[in-house]
Amino acid sequence: MLDRFLSPRRRRQIQRLMRNGKLTLFCLLLTVVVLRGNLGAGKFGTPEKDLDEIRETFSYIRRRAEPRRVLEEAKAAQRQQKSSSSTDASENGSNNYAEFDIGKILKDEDDGTEEFKRDPSLPYSLGPKISDWDKRRAEWLKRNPNFSNFMAPKKPRVLLVTGSSPKPCENPVGDHYLLKSIKNKIDYCRLHGIEVFYNMALLDAEMAGFWAKLPLIRKLLLSHPEVEFLWWMDSDAMFTDMAFEVPWERYTDHNFVMHGWNEMVYDQKNWIGLNTGSFLLRNCQWSLDILDTWAPMGPKGKVREEAGKLLTQELKDRPVFEADDQSAMVYILATQKDKWGDKVYLENAYYLHGYWGILVDRYEEMIENYHPGLGDHRWPLVTHFVGCKPCGKFGDYPVERCLKQMDRAFNFGDNQILQMYGFTHKTLASRRVKRTRNEMSNPLDVRDEHSLLHPAFKAVKVSTS
Amino acid sequence: MLDRFLSPRRRRQIQRLMRNGKLTLFCLLLTVVVLRGNLGAGKFGTPEKDLDEIRETFSYIRRRAEPRRVLEEAKAAQRQQKSSSSTDASENGSNNYAEFDIGKILKDEDDGTEEFKRDPSLPYSLGPKISDWDKRRAEWLKRNPNFSNFMAPKKPRVLLVTGSSPKPCENPVGDHYLLKSIKNKIDYCRLHGIEVFYNMALLDAEMAGFWAKLPLIRKLLLSHPEVEFLWWMDSDAMFTDMAFEVPWERYTDHNFVMHGWNEMVYDQKNWIGLNTGSFLLRNCQWSLDILDTWAPMGPKGKVREEAGKLLTQELKDRPVFEADDQSAMVYILATQKDKWGDKVYLENAYYLHGYWGILVDRYEEMIENYHPGLGDHRWPLVTHFVGCKPCGKFGDYPVERCLKQMDRAFNFGDNQILQMYGFTHKTLASRRVKRTRNEMSNPLDVRDEHSLLHPAFKAVKVSTS
Numbered sequence: 001m002l003d004r005f006l007s008p009r010r011r012r013q014i015q016r017l018m019r020n021g022k023l024t025l026f027c028l029l030l031t032v033v034v035l036r037g038n039l040g041a042g043k044f045g046t047p048e049k050d051l052d053e054i055r056e057t058f059s060y061i062r063r064r065a066e067p068r069r070v071l072e073e074a075k076a077a078q079r080q081q082k083s084s085s086s087t088d089a090s091e092n093g094s095n096n097y098a099e100f101d102i103g104k105i106l107k108d109e110d111d112g113t114e115e116f117k118r119d120p121s122l123p124y125s126l127g128p129k130i131s132d133w134d135k136r137r138a139e140w141l142k143r144n145p146n147f148s149n150f151m152a153p154k155k156p157r158v159l160l161v162t163g164s165s166p167k168p169c170e171n172p173v174g175d176h177y178l179l180k181s182i183k184n185k186i187d188y189c190r191l192h193g194i195e196v197f198y199n200m201a202l203l204d205a206e207m208a209g210f211w212a213k214l215p216l217i218r219k220l221l222l223s224h225p226e227v228e229f230l231w232w233m234d235s236d237a238m239f240t241d242m243a244f245e246v247p248w249e250r251y252t253d254h255n256f257v258m259h260g261w262n263e264m265v266y267d268q269k270n271w272i273g274l275n276t277g278s279f280l281l282r283n284c285q286w287s288l289d290i291l292d293t294w295a296p297m298g299p300k301g302k303v304r305e306e307a308g309k310l311l312t313q314e315l316k317d318r319p320v321f322e323a324d325d326q327s328a329m330v331y332i333l334a335t336q337k338d339k340w341g342d343k344v345y346l347e348n349a350y351y352l353h354g355y356w357g358i359l360v361d362r363y364e365e366m367i368e369n370y371h372p373g374l375g376d377h378r379w380p381l382v383t384h385f386v387g388c389k390p391c392g393k394f395g396d397y398p399v400e401r402c403l404k405q406m407d408r409a410f411n412f413g414d415n416q417i418l419q420m421y422g423f424t425h426k427t428l429a430s431r432r433v434k435r436t437r438n439e440m441s442n443p444l445d446v447r448d449e450h451s452l453l454h455p456a457f458k459a460v461k462v463s464t465s
Numbered sequence: 466m467l468d469r470f471l472s473p474r475r476r477r478q479i480q481r482l483m484r485n486g487k488l489t490l491f492c493l494l495l496t497v498v499v500l501r502g503n504l505g506a507g508k509f510g511t512p513e514k515d516l517d518e519i520r521e522t523f524s525y526i527r528r529r530a531e532p533r534r535v536l537e538e539a540k541a542a543q544r545q546q547k548s549s550s551s552t553d554a555s556e557n558g559s560n561n562y563a564e565f566d567i568g569k570i571l572k573d574e575d576d577g578t579e580e581f582k583r584d585p586s587l588p589y590s591l592g593p594k595i596s597d598w599d600k601r602r603a604e605w606l607k608r609n610p611n612f613s614n615f616m617a618p619k620k621p622r623v624l625l626v627t628g629s630s631p632k633p634c635e636n637p638v639g640d641h642y643l644l645k646s647i648k649n650k651i652d653y654c655r656l657h658g659i660e661v662f663y664n665m666a667l668l669d670a671e672m673a674g675f676w677a678k679l680p681l682i683r684k685l686l687l688s689h690p691e692v693e694f695l696w697w698m699d700s701d702a703m704f705t706d707m708a709f710e711v712p713w714e715r716y717t718d719h720n721f722v723m724h725g726w727n728e729m730v731y732d733q734k735n736w737i738g739l740n741t742g743s744f745l746l747r748n749c750q751w752s753l754d755i756l757d758t759w760a761p762m763g764p765k766g767k768v769r770e771e772a773g774k775l776l777t778q779e780l781k782d783r784p785v786f787e788a789d790d791q792s793a794m795v796y797i798l799a800t801q802k803d804k805w806g807d808k809v810y811l812e813n814a815y816y817l818h819g820y821w822g823i824l825v826d827r828y829e830e831m832i833e834n835y836h837p838g839l840g841d842h843r844w845p846l847v848t849h850f851v852g853c854k855p856c857g858k859f860g861d862y863p864v865e866r867c868l869k870q871m872d873r874a875f876n877f878g879d880n881q882i883l884q885m886y887g888f889t890h891k892t893l894a895s896r897r898v899k900r901t902r903n904e905m906s907n908p909l910d911v912r913d914e915h916s917l918l919h920p921a922f923k924a925v926k927v928s929t930s
Contacts, residue, residue, distance in 0.1 A: 093863040097636035097855070100864040105638070105872065108895050127904030140909055146924035166896035168641040171562035173570065175640035176633040182647060183663040190660050197655070198648040201883060201898045219886050222908035223918055390562070398558045399565040407570065418666060421684050430573050431631035433666045439592030443687035444605055453688055459611035463926040 106167065118206065124299045126218050126291060133285040137225045147226035149283075151193055151460050156228035156248055158280075160189050161213075161220060163199030164235045164391065173403065174391035180410050181235055187417045188239035193458045194231070210276075210325050211298035218291050221283045234277040235391075237353065237384040238409050242416035243450045244350065244375035245457040246280070251345055255282040256290065258329075259353035260346035269334045271311070271318035274346055275353040276326040277384050286343055293332055293340075297323040350375035356385045360405040363412045363428055372416050372450050383409045404429065420452050571632065583671065589764045591683050591756060598750040602690045612691035614748075616658055616925050621693035621713055623745075625654050626678075626685060628664030629700045629856065638868065639856035645875050646700055652882050653704035658923045659696070675741075675790050676763035683756050686748045699742040700856075702818065702849040703874050707881035708915045709815065709840035710922040711745070716810055720747040721755065723794075724818035725811035734799045736776070736783035739811055740818040741791040742849050751808055758797055758805075762788040815840035821850045825870040828877045828893055837881050837915050848874045869894065885917050 094100065118124075141149055149157050162185060169175045182198060189196050202208060203215040213232055221230060229248075251257055260274025281287050297307035300322075307323035315327055315334075333340055351359075359380050366379050375381040385406055387396035395402055411425040418424050422437040440446060446453075559565065583589075606614055614622050627650060634640045647663060654661050667673060668680040678697055686695060694713075716722055725739025746752050762772035765787075772788035780792055780799075798805055816824075824845050831844050840846040850871055852861035860867055876890040883889050887902040905911060913919075 093865045095860050095863055097639070097858055097860070097864050100636070100638075100868075102638060104865055105868050108897060128906035130906055130908075136909055144919065146926050147919050148927055151927055164644070168638050171565070172637040173565075173567055173633050173640075174562070175638075175644050179629070179640050179644050179647065180665070182644065182651075183665060186647075186651070186661050186663050190662070195655050196651050198651050200645070200648060200879075200896075201888060203886075203888065203898070223886055223911070225909065226919070393562055395560050395562070398560055399562050400558045400569055403565075403570050414665075421668075421688055423666060423668065431665075432573060433668070441593035441595055443595075444601055444690065446688070454609065454612050454691070460925075461611050461928040462613055462616055463928050 102168065120299070120301065120303070124206065124296055124303070126215055126295050129292075130222070130288055131285070133222075133288055137283065140225045144226070149226055149228040154249055155193070155457065155460075157226055158192075158194045158229045158231055159197055159220065159224065159227045160185060160194050160231040160233055161197045161199065161217065162233045162235055163197075163212075163216070166200040166202075169391035170393050171390070177390045177403070177406055178235055180406075181238055184238045184410060184413055185233065187413070188242055191242055191452055191455060191458060192245060193460065206299040206301075207295070208300055211295075211300075211304075213325070214291055214295050214298060217281065218288065221281075221287065225283065227283050230281045230283065232276075232279055232281065233382075234384065236386065236388055237278050237382050238406075238413060239381065240354070240359075240383045240409055240413045241372050241375050241379050241381045242413060243372035243452060243455075244379075244381045245455075246352075251280065251282075253343075254345040255284055255286045255343040256280070256340075257345045257347055257352065259348060259351065261348055262346050265330055265333050265346060266337055266341070269315050269330060271315040271327045271330055273330050274326070274333075275355075275384070275386075276329055277386065278353040278382050280352075290332075290340060293336075294325065294328060297328045298325070351377070351380035351382050353384045354380040354382050356383050356388075356405060356409065359383050360408055363408060367412075383412075385409070407431075416450065416452065419450070420448055422446070567633065585764070585766065585768065589671065589761055589768070591680055591760050594757075595687070595753055596750070598687075598753055602748065605690045609691070614691055614693040619714055620658070620922065620925075622691055623657075623659045623694045623696055624662055624685065624689060624692045625650060625659050625696040625698055626662045626664065626682065627698045627700055628662075628677075628681070631665040631667075634856035635858050636855070642855045642868070642871055643700055645871075646703055649703045649875060649878055650698065652878070653707055656707055656917055656920060656923060657710060658925065671764040671766075672760070673765055676760075676765075676769075678790070679756055679760050679763060682746065683753065686746075686752065690748065692748050695746045695748065697741075697744055697746065698847075699849065701851065701853055702743050702847050703871075703878060704846065705819070705824075705848045705874055705878045706837050706840050706844050706846045707878060708837035708917060708920075709844075709846045710920075711817075711846075716745065716747075718808075719810040720749055720751045720808040721745070721805075722810045722812055722817065724813060724816065726813055727811050730795055730798050730811060731802055731806070733781050734779060734795060736780040736792045736795055738795050739791070739798075740820075740849070740851075741794055742851065743818040743847050745817075755797075755805060758801075759790065759793060762793045763790070816842070816845040816847050818849050819845035819847050821848050821853075821870060821874065824848050825873055828873060832877075848877075850874075872896075881915065881917065884915070885913055887911070 141147075151157055162182070164178050169178070182196075185196060188194075197220060199212075199216055202212055203219065204212070207215055217230055217232060221227065257280040258274045258276060259278065264270040264273030296303070297311075298304060304322045307328070308321055311323055311327040311331055312318045312320050315330055318327055333344060359377075360383065370378040372379055385402060388402035388406065389395040390402060390406065408428045411428045411430070415424045415428075418433060419436060422435055422439075423433045424436050426432045426434050437446075448454075606612075616622055627647070629643050634643070647661075650661060653659075662685060664677075664681055667677055668684065669677070672680055682695055682697060686692065722745040723739045723741060724743065729735040729738030761768070762776075763769060769787045772793070773786055776788055776792040776796055777783045777785050780795055783792055798809060824842075825848065835843040837844055850867060853867035853871065854860040855867060855871065873893045876893045876895070880889050880893075883898060884901060887900055887904075888898045889901050891897045891899050902911075911918075
């Protein structure tokens with residue numbers, strides 16, 4: 001009736017008001033019901049019956065409003081996609097990323113909750129002592145046959161764990177290399193039936209930096225009893241042999257596998273006698289125990305500083321700096337060999353960790369003379385860019401060398417993926433790819449040179465009954 | 466002879482000059498040959514014969530230099546292990562990333578192979594026509610029971626495909642958001658037993674930009690017959706409902722699932738009637754056929770430009786710009802409904818794609834009133850940051866709004882992962898996390914609120930006999 005006197009806009013506003021008016025009325029009604037329920041509440045809050053009524057009512061309102069709301073959201077989406085208005089006035093800034101002050105997203109909000117400060121004089125602990133994990137885990141596995149710890153007779157369920165800081169890198173290219181690094185890991189793990197966990201959360205502020213992996217590893221082992229082996233891998237380590245399958249059977253009687261040399265650890269106590277940038281840890285009581293033994297040197301501040309001095313004193317060639325997890329593990333193994341040694345496998349038959357410095361200049365030679373699947377000096381499983389620190393401000397090596405070589409290592413690994421699909425990088429230094437074969441009318445007969453498309457180590461017999 | 470009077474460095478410089486001098490002479494020679502060829506050129510440039518000669522000559526030069534170079538590299542590696550010097554004088558730069566000129570890694574090497582230039586007047590093709598894919602795929606699956614296309618009775622094998630440019634982003638934070646985005650996808654896919662393929666290769670230079678997904682998708686379908694559904698997802702789309710499982714059974718009779726509305730596509734021909742930023746495509750002949758139908762508007766240059774004009778003319782509300790894959794699909798469906806429509810499911814019961822503009826300001830409301838697992842407007846499966854373009858220079862929206870909201874969306878999803886382990890972000894804007902429960906001595910009894918630790922949709926019965 002009033003329509004004639006109203007503009008279309010005003011008309012819509014009133015219609016909306018009336019629609020919302022019905023909704024408002026309903027809400028008022030329900031508030032009364034809830035209040036009533038609360039006033040007459042027992043120990044646990046609103047009586048179930050009232051809650052159910054409320055749920056039903058809202059459900060009814062939603063169902064009635066559904067088609068219209070969906071349509072309106074679609075229209076709102078259309079309008080918003082055309083204009084660039086923002087709901088938050090403070091966000092009406094430039095559309096130009098070059099003009100954007102990164103400080104605006106770097107500063108972190110606080111929710112005002114007090115940071116829990118542990119008494120530093122008390123010994124550090126990763127969590128309450130657990131002593132019967134093997135038994136509990138075995139029981140859980142029995143109750144959960146659909147989350148088996150073995151994917152095939154000789155193939156344990158493996159979780160590869162890696163991560164990086166939740167902050168943007170201090171230098172512009174750092175995040176780009178983190179991105180390439182995780183793509184590289186995704187590729188290897190997809191081929192080998194391994195799951196990936198990328199961590200970006202600091203679970204314990206005291207255990208920051210290289211120590212952050214300890215609380216994370218313990219948490220994941222205990223939360224995922226179905227995982228048989230946890231494979232920790234640094235963000236600066238890349239897979240360069242996509243065809244190499246870890247010889248799981250070799251470690252049947254071992255719980256902790258690191259690249260290293262017995263002599264360098266047990267005899268020399270050399271701080272680089274082993275490497276903790278890429279290691280395998282079995283999900284069992286023994287592992288929880290060694291984690292508990294490992295952690296105490298980690299808490300930052302005085303504890304880590306003092307522990308660092310001890311390690312520099314006790315280990316061969318160690319520079320002066322705060323305690324790191326790698327040195328700590330050398331120390332533990334060297335001083336408690338009887339306790340831990342029999343379950344630790346220091347592997348050097350293949351590069352579970354491969355120091356980049358002696359590998360990256362040989363890629364062309366490897367391509368010329370060898371092939372994927374060897375995992376060792378001829379075709380390293382892992383090329384680990386220790387010391388490059390592309391996410392930070394300073395590395396231990398010239399930046400250009402690090403970045404160029406990281407590109408080459410990435411491409412070296414990526415070529416093994418691309419060849420499955422008939423492509424390869426133009427050079428080991430080039431981002432660009434070129435064809436190695438034409439598209440085929442018989443793609444299933446394609447020559448998959450290293451049998452990576454459907455490799456034996458990925459085959460899993462699933463029961464779909 | 467002069468050696469006695471020269472420093473080692475100067476000596477090396479002269480040797481290099483002489484080596485290059487021979488090369489320079491060869492190049493001069495070849496330039497003459499090429500010029501001669503050009504002066505006598507036919508319609509398409511240098512006669513084939515001359516080009517072949519040139520290629521052969523360069524190949525010869527390369528082969529002669531090979532063994533000596535490899536040996537020198539090996540020696541250099543040995544020297545390098547001892548010192549931190551670099552083999553390449555240009556890599557003796559600073560260890561300070563802030564001083565590094567990113568241009569040094571941005572420029573891309575060329576291997577000299579000629580870029581294949583397809584005749585643009587001929588119709589574009591993704592590859593040789595395949596007409597019996599269903600039959601061939603079925604045979605392959607029968608022969609390969611350990612690569613089944615179903616993981617469980619109602620659970621198809623799914624491959625999620627995404628990717629980004631192999632170049633570092635034009636702005637510093639772009640790669641950081643790509644990193645968070647892939648972590649987000651890794652998390653969802655791990656929970657749902659879905660594999661991930663992260664692409665960083667441009668398979669076909671003509672199909673650059675949004676069209677790059679077509680050759681990639683076709684390649685992956687044909688290379689992986691075990692994949693039942695390929696799920697394409699843009700790099701600017703994030704999972705915000707970690708608990709929602711796609712209702713695979715709903716699509717038993719469909720091959721192509723996109724978020725959209727029938728009326729907006731078939732009646733209105735609205736260019737945003739559907740979204741190709743997140744869609745499901747079944748691995749079958751029908752899909753190969755629609756890919757072939759889709760591709761022709763893609764080749765960059767005149768074809769894409771002209772196609773863009775047609776699409777702006779034919780579709781509702783479409784702005785003026787070159788042809789994009791989304792508009793092209795609207796056009797195909799709207800004009801060939803009889804041919805394709807019955808196998809296309811335009812889904813809007815949940816947000817297979819959710820436009821960020823109407824979702825991100827409601828996260829707090831969602832947390833207050835709803836819970837994961839709904840997938841729709843109450844708790845969107847996907848929040849898609851269309852138009853933000855964080856990897857580029859300019860977006861369609863203010864930068865600050867985009868980045869802040871992307872942080873919130875990421876944290877909204879990440880909280881659902883963290884809560885499994887007893888943590889949550891301090892606020893939706895904060896990178897930092899806080900505990901929601903203490904470490905427990907009985908971790909297997911933990912209350913996993915949304916049953917995500919060992920969800921039903923991940924359970925797979927493997928046969929380890």
